[in-house]
Amino acid sequence: METLSIVLPVAATVSIAALAFFQWARTEKRQAGNEHTARQALDIEQRRSLAAPFREERAAALRALIDTLKQLELNSRWNAGSQDMRAEIPKLNAFLIQNRALIGQYECELARQFLEGLTWIDHYQEQRRESWGEYRQSEIESGRPDPGEYESSWADTRTLDIPQAQMWEAVRKWESAGEVLESRLRDVLQGKDLPL
Secondary structure, three states, X not given: OHHHHHHHHHHHHHHHHHHHHHHHHHHHHHXXXXXXXXXXXXXXXXXXXXXXXXXXXXXXXXXXXXXXXXXXXXXXXXXXXXXXXXXXHHHHHHHHHHOOOOOOHHHHHHHHHHHHHHHHHHHHXXXXXXXXXXXXXXXXXXXXXXXXXOOOHHHOOOOOXXXXXXXXXXXXXXXXXXXXXXXXXXXXXXXXXXXX
């Protein structure tokens, strides 16, 4: 009985100490987990705040690229084949080189694809303009009424009347490249991180 009176208080003390230790360890683990989660949230927020200026610059570069391409399209529509779009390729390349850190390779390819399609459309319009000019001249020379100046559906927003398969492919490339570039700009403006 004497041993029991000595062992019982020691066993109770050890049990209480062990229980307190396990309770303390669990609290420490939970606290460490909470601190880690808080650190991660802070890191994410810091990365977001540091990325915001880059995202704004990237959005501005994409917007400038799209504006440049749209201006080329407007010029092509207004001139309907009387201006060679190939002269714009070096200017576009210079812009892409200057903004290489902000505009990704995929977007550069889309811009080139857009300009390539636009060049084909412009070339097609030039051929139609020349063909119309020859037809008009023959009509006038044969004494028939003047059919008037060449009018192109490209000059307004109507769809192009394109019979050739190669031209159809050019138009598809031009349209899809423009749509994808505008979609990527929207994504960047909404804060979605896109690979360059």
